[in-house]
Amino acid sequence: MKIRLNGDTAEFKEGLTVSELLRELEIEPRGVAVEVNMKIVKKKDFEGFRLKEGDSVEIVSFVGGG
């Protein structure tokens, strides 16, 4: 299935969860906020949240330097 990932089109297997997506991208889940179709996905829901064709996913990293 095709999704929009941080503004770019990307191809992933059907039914991928947010957790699986982060694992595939080698991103530490506790260090990011994830938004699907402009709604924040709570961290506790990462495991069960299944993505579908056409979803728009934004992964935003914690950045705290100044």
Next chain:
Amino acid sequence: MDFTEEQLKRYSRHIILPEVGGKGQKRILNARVLVVGAGGLGCPVGYYLAAAGVGTIGMVDNDSVELSNLQRQIAHSTRTIGVNKAESAKQTFEALNPDVSVIPIKDRLNSKNILDIIKDYDIVVDGTDNFPTRYLINDACVMTKKPLVSGAILRFEGQVTTILPGDGPCYRCLFEEPPPPGLVPSCQEAGVLGVLPGVIGALQATEVLKLILGKGKPLKGELLIYDALGANFRKVKIPKNEDCPVCGKEPRIRELVDYTEEYCSLT
């Protein structure tokens, strides 16, 4: 408009802009802005606000200038190594523009002193280097309905957003709680391209001037992410979280929190 001859010259490129004019420049001269952190971000933010003629600039920092700061913290110099950063910034900004009064606040913000400090300012700028202070500033600004221009940097990435409490989301709507201690590195641990805070700080200063002038569209409800390596800007919409612990319908956080020091990596 009772500008001096010198002020008419100094601000001529502003005054000629229809969006600024004499009236807007007066607003800038009367504005009071608090910049938290006189480091990578605070230096360019304060520098440009001073150049623009922001009449009162509070600079908060309890650290002293170190040699390793000078690759990016442009308000300081080899000459001011060892000097408190707020004090060093004051010297630089007031030398640039005598219209500006810089108030050095040589303290670290905490739940006890923050409300008393921010109450004297119209706008707060977050340029801190640690998460405990970042959350403290967000919560204090939400509770006192103070506009906040937030910026952050690490390695080659920067983030900016404008928070207008009561009118859009806050930092916690996106990042509800601070990351676990030690998970997100600091600039000291992971490095930062020296010019990156210049880009992000200039964007923050732009947002501040727009708020003072009441012109343009503030960067609210959106996080602007800059990737220096890719030369790419990306905007992520931040939805307002009705369950936000501090700005939601039934806020759980009603008092300011001092997160423990372990949250903060070495500054």
